[in-house]
Amino acid sequence: MHFLDGCFHYLTSMANWTGSDGIAARAVAQVELSALVVLAAALIGIGIGFYLGHVGHGGFVAVNAANAARAIPSLALLILLVIWPVVSLKGGGFDAAFLTLVALAIPPVLTNAYVAMREVDPVVIEAAKSVGMSSARRFFTIEIPLAAPLTVAGLRTAAVEVVATSTLAAYVSYNDLGNFIFAGLNTNNNVESFCGAFLVAVLSGIADLCLLGLYRLVTPKPLRRATAARSRGTFGVHGRLSRVAA
Amino acid sequence: MSWAGTWVAANQSLILDALGQHVELVAIAVAAGLAVSLPLGLLAWRFHRVRGLILGFTGLLYTIPSIALFVLIQPVTGYFSLTTAEVALSGYTLLILVRNLLTGLDGVGDEVHEAAVAMGYSPFQQLVRIYLPLALPALYAGLRVATVTVVGLVTITAFIGLGGLGKVILLGFADYFYTPVVVGLVLSILLAALGDALFAALARVTVRWRMVRG
Numbered sequence: 001m002h003f004l005d006g007c008f009h010y011l012t013s014m015a016n017w018t019g020s021d022g023i024a025a026r027a028v029a030q031v032e033l034s035a036l037v038v039l040a041a042a043l044i045g046i047g048i049g050f051y052l053g054h055v056g057h058g059g060f061v062a063v064n065a066a067n068a069a070r071a072i073p074s075l076a077l078l079i080l081l082v083i084w085p086v087v088s089l090k091g092g093g094f095d096a097a098f099l100t101l102v103a104l105a106i107p108p109v110l111t112n113a114y115v116a117m118r119e120v121d122p123v124v125i126e127a128a129k130s131v132g133m134s135s136a137r138r139f140f141t142i143e144i145p146l147a148a149p150l151t152v153a154g155l156r157t158a159a160v161e162v163v164a165t166s167t168l169a170a171y172v173s174y175n176d177l178g179n180f181i182f183a184g185l186n187t188n189n190n191v192e193s194f195c196g197a198f199l200v201a202v203l204s205g206i207a208d209l210c211l212l213g214l215y216r217l218v219t220p221k222p223l224r225r226a227t228a229a230r231s232r233g234t235f236g237v238h239g240r241l242s243r244v245a246a
Numbered sequence: 247m248s249w250a251g252t253w254v255a256a257n258q259s260l261i262l263d264a265l266g267q268h269v270e271l272v273a274i275a276v277a278a279g280l281a282v283s284l285p286l287g288l289l290a291w292r293f294h295r296v297r298g299l300i301l302g303f304t305g306l307l308y309t310i311p312s313i314a315l316f317v318l319i320q321p322v323t324g325y326f327s328l329t330t331a332e333v334a335l336s337g338y339t340l341l342i343l344v345r346n347l348l349t350g351l352d353g354v355g356d357e358v359h360e361a362a363v364a365m366g367y368s369p370f371q372q373l374v375r376i377y378l379p380l381a382l383p384a385l386y387a388g389l390r391v392a393t394v395t396v397v398g399l400v401t402i403t404a405f406i407g408l409g410g411l412g413k414v415i416l417l418g419f420a421d422y423f424y425t426p427v428v429v430g431l432v433l434s435i436l437l438a439a440l441g442d443a444l445f446a447a448l449a450r451v452t453v454r455w456r457m458v459r460g
Contacts, residue, residue, distance in 0.1 A: 003321055071394050071438035073401040075412060076431035079419045083427065164311030168402075171419075181317055185405060190321070197317035201310045208309045 006191040007198070021175065023199060030176035030203060033094065034163045037101040041158055044102070045109030046151060053117020053147070054139055063114055066107035074104050074165050082172045093174030097166060104165055105158040112154020116147035148218040156211035163204045177203065250425040257426075260414070265433055267409035271400045272441065274332050276393055279339030286340065287347035288373075297348075304341040312338065312399050316406045326407035335399055339392040346388025350381025379453075386449035393441035401434060411437075 010016060017023045052059045081089050081096035089095040120143050128138045170178025180196025183189070216224070254261065290300040310318070315334040323330040354377050362372045404412025411430040418426030 067391075067394075068439075070391075071398065071435045071442075073398045073411075073415070073431060073434045075401045076415045076427055076434065079415060080424060080427045080431065083419060083422050084424045160309050164314070167311050167313050178313070181313060182405075185317070190325070193317045194321065197311075197314035200314040201318065204309050204311050204314075205306075 003191070003194075007195050010191050010195045011198070021179070023177070023180075026175055026177045026179060027199065027203060029174070030163070030166050030169075030178075030200075033097060033101070033169065033174065033176065034159070034166050034207065037098060037105055037162050037166070038155065038159050040098075040102050041105035041109050041162075042155055045106045045154075045158075046113045049110040049113025049151070050117050050144070050147070053114045054143060056118070059114050059118065063111050066110045069103065069107045072103065074100050075168055075171075077103065078168055078172055093169050093172040096172055097169035097174050101162050101165060101169075105162050108154045108157040108161070109151075110154075112157070113147070113151045116150035116154075117143060119150065120146045145218075145220060149215060149220075149223065152211065152215045152218050156208065156215060159207045159211050160204055163207045164200070167200050250428070253423075253425045254429060261429060261433070264409055264411050264414045264430075265437070267413075268397070268400055268411045268434070268437060271331060271335065271403060271408070271410055272393065272396050272437070275335035275396050275400075276339060276389065276441075278332060279336035279343055279392060279396075280389070282336065283340055283343035283347060287344045287351070290344060291348055291351045300344065301341075301348075304344055307337045308341040312402050313405060316403070320406070328408065330406060331400075331403045331408050335396055335403075338399060339396060342392045342395065343385070343388045346384045346391075347381060350384030351377055353384065354380045382453050383449060386445050386453070390442045390445045393445060394438045397434060397438040397441060401430070 011023075015022075019025065048062065052062050078096055078100040081087050081099055082093070089099070124142060124146070125138060128142050133142070166174075166176060167178035167181065170176050170182055177196055177200050180199065181193050184191070184193025184196055286300050286304070290297040307315075312334060315337065316330055319333055320327075320330050323333055358376060358380070359372070362376045367376065400410045401412035401415060403410050404416050411434050414426045414433075415430035418424055418428075418430070
């Protein structure tokens with residue numbers, strides 16, 4: 001109980017919240033970094049995923065490449081971008097963290113956007129064709145709305161991973177909530193590291209809920225119940241999806 | 247390049263030790279994750295009441311950042327302990343494995359179920375001889391993703407004082423020397439690819455019947 005008392009005291013003491021190294025400033029910095037990354041990954045991942053899904057080929061390669069990219073350990077990439085002389089990104093850790101996180105976020109976004117586009121019922125598309133819709137109109141008024149839920153589900157997975165991994169940016173001197181964890185671990189201050197971890201977990205939970213909200217928002221009403229189980233997107237390619245991708 | 251070669255040659259045992267620790271951490275985590283996922287997945291499949299609860303819990307676990315989860319469970323599971331790492335790591339495999347197991351079990355068609363009933367299979371026989379075998383491809387897909395994910399996550403365990411390739415990577419940062427970082431990066435990717443290939447091969451060997459492709 002002594003330990004939890006210490007944590008409660010740490011989190012409720014005003015001095016820990018204010019200033020440039022306070023909880024508030026660091027949380028804002030982490031949200032800033034994560035939001036920019038998710039935005040960039042959404043533009044790139046959804047763009048490519050939708051395009052490949054719409055034209056209907058090249059997707060197998062893209063999905064497999066995206067899956068392979070999952071194997072790159074973010075920590076190593078982050079550190080390499082900072083210390084490798086050819087790149088040597090300084091920028092207070094922001095540049096290296098941004099690139100690392102975008103690389104982390106694109107695979108789930110792209111995979112889900114592609115699968116979402118491929119899974120639009122061909123019957124619906126045939127119907128749209130037969131009433132004389134152009135390819136572009138079909139794309140914007142039929143395919144995108146129907147693909148939106150699964151696409152946002154992929155965005156949700158990506159956003160949670162980005163917030164989680166942006167914690168590591170503190171290791172290359174970006175001033176976010178990860179600093180509490182690393183400072184605490186380095187000085188054996190278990191209260192500080194525990195509080196930092198708690199705050200990061202809360203932030204990650206908030207990101208998750210925000211994207212869940214967006215997911216509900218973009219899901220057409222009749223589909224809401226049917227797709228509730230899919231709100232976290234797809235892990236791996238199997239079953240029905242492998243048939244789609246092959 | 248020769249400089250890098252010299253470093254690798256001089257630190258062979260350090261690299262091999264880290265690699266060995268990495269493999270061990272991953273193997274235990276995936277095995278433990280599978281051991282917990284099977285009963286959880288079956289419960290969620292059989293009892294719709296707990297399905298949301300189980301998926302919600304494993305989803306919540308997945309939401310907590312790995313470095314945070316290590317630190318958060320430390321007070322209970324021990325500082326700098328293997329238990330801390332393994333509890334957190336296997337926790338991350340749960341969402342992937344449970345969900346894929348459910349996908350596999352749910353995918354068994356009604357006509358298959360009816361055929362099994364008509365042939366006099368008891369519910370237990372149905373599970374062991376029909377449902378689980380048919381769910382295997384999805385489960386293997388989950389194991390592949392889980393293994394690749396855990397290989398990446400294990401690099402983080404270096405922060406809580408456990409070995410693995412993360413230690414080699416952090417060593418490079420401490421000295422501002424990129425060779426160890428590249429070595430850690432490449433070995434980690436190779437390990438992930440190897441784990442992925444292992445389960446892909448296992449799937450090919452154990453799933454003997456051909457999947458119907460539409």
